[in-house]
Each structure stands twice: as C-alpha cells, then as structure tokens.
Amino acid sequence: MKLMIVIGSVRPGRVGLPVGEWVRSEVEADGRFELDWADLAEIDLPWMDEPKHPSLRQYTKPHTIAWSERVDAADAFIFVTPEYNHSYSPALKNAFDFLNNEWWRKPIAFVSYGGVSGGSRGVAAFDPVYTTLGAVKTTANVEIPFVSKLISDGVFTPTEKETAILHKVIAELESLGTALKALR
Numbered sequence: 626m627k628l629m630i631v632i633g634s635v636r637p638g639r640v641g642l643p644v645g646e647w648v649r650s651e652v653e654a655d656g657r658f659e660l661d662w663a664d665l666a667e668i669d670l671p672w673m674d675e676p677k678h679p680s681l682r683q684y685t686k687p688h689t690i691a692w693s694e695r696v697d698a699a700d701a702f703i704f705v706t707p708e709y710n711h712s713y714s715p716a717l718k719n720a721f722d723f724l725n726n727e728w729w730r731k732p733i734a735f736v737s738y739g740g741v742s743g744g745s746r747g748v749a750a751f752d753p754v755y756t757t758l759g760a761v762k763t764t765a766n767v768e769i770p771f772v773s774k775l776i777s778d779g780v781f782t783p784t785e786k787e788t789a790i791l792h793k794v795i796a797e798l799e800s801l802g803t804a805l806k807a808l809r
C-alpha cells in the first residue's frame with residue numbers, strides 16, 4: 626500500500642518540516658508502506674480555483690489534475706499539521722477542498738503539534754472536513770505539545786511516547802487501509 630505524508634504548514638521556517646522528516650524516517654524504517662512525500666509548500670496549490678464542484682471531477686487546472694492523481698494513488702495518509710488559532714491549517718483545508726472522491730474511504734492519521742494542546746484543537750476542528758469526504762481517522766493520534774522544545778538545529782527529536790504512538794498509527798493505518806480498500 627502507498628502512504629502519503631502531507632506536510633500541512635507552508636510558512637518559511639515551519640516546524641512541520643522537521644516533524645515530517647521524523648515521520649518519514651519512522652515510516653521508512655517500518656517498511657510496510659511505499660511512500661509519497663507531499664510537502665504542500667512545494668506543491669504550491671493556489672486557493673481552490675476550480676469552477677465546478679470537485680465531486681464532478683471535471684477539473685480544469687493542471688495543478689488540480691496532478692493533485693487528484695497523486696491523492697487517488699494513495700491508500701493511506703498521515704497529515705503533519707499545526708493548529709493555528711485553535712483551528713486547522715488553511716493550507717491543509719485548501720488541499721482537501723480541491724478534491725472529493727479521491728478521499729473517499731481512505732484511512733487518515735494526524736501528527737499534530739503546537740503549544741500546550743499539541744495541536745489537538747486543530748485536529749478536532751478538522752473532524753467535519755474529513756468525515757464529510759468519507760475519510761476514516763485512526764484512533765491513535767500523535768500530539769506533540771511544546772514542539773519547539775524538541776527541535777534543535779532544524780532537527781526534531783521525539784520522546785519515546787511520540788515514537789511509540791507513531792508506531793501504533795502506522796499499524797492502524799495498515800489494518801484500516803486493508804479493510805477500507807475492500808469498500809472502495
């Protein structure tokens with residue numbers, strides 16, 4: 626199965642990149658998924674600019690067609706994301722809004738980070754978005770409070786707790802991914 630890791634923050638100097646690199650190294654070491662690394666800063670989607678509702682899949686822009694093909698090819702997702710003002714990252718929401726059926730019955734997980742809440746309010750705010758699109762979230766979530774304390778020279782060093790939960794997330798994505806594939 627193919628797992629897409631999505632970096633959901635696009636700011637210069639974002640913490641999302643080192644956290645995402647840690648996630649990538651753990652998924653690679655685990656070895657059970659083929660990887661697609663989707664950094665939303667590199668992908669550089671504009672604000673959703675399709676004239677027709679995405680459920681019709683009548684995309685008119687090359688960036689939408691490319692994003693659709695990539696998401697379509699993935700069997701599972703990990704979103705590495707901050708919370709901004711107690712809500713989700715707008716870049717991540719925009720990337721979701723571009724598409725529709727491509728998310729249907731796909732397993733997703735969040736690695737969130739921030740201050741005291743570990744980004745959990747941002748993930749909670751995202752609940753109506755992915756549920757209306759038919760994606761299914763893992764029970765395990767990696768939540769990283771006070772993330773800046775765990776970053777030095779651009780490298781994120783997790784605690785044992787975060788690594789243990791990420792391993793649970795990877796296992797859950799595999800089992801959910803197998804079950805949901807049958808439903809698609």
Ligand SMILES: Cc1cc2nc3c(=O)[nH]c(=O)nc-3n(C[C@H](O)[C@H](O)[C@H](O)COP(=O)(O)O)c2cc1C
Pocket residue numbers: 634635636638639640641642707708709710711712738739740741742743744
């Ligand atoms: C616009 C903005 C809003 C923020 N809002 C929150 C917040 O609601 N809760 C929180 O814990 N941290 C918040 N922070 C702090 C972020 O957790 C911290 O800056 C983190 O590095 C952001 O992720 P990023 O570097 O990947 O963009 C906010 C940061 C920014 C830039």
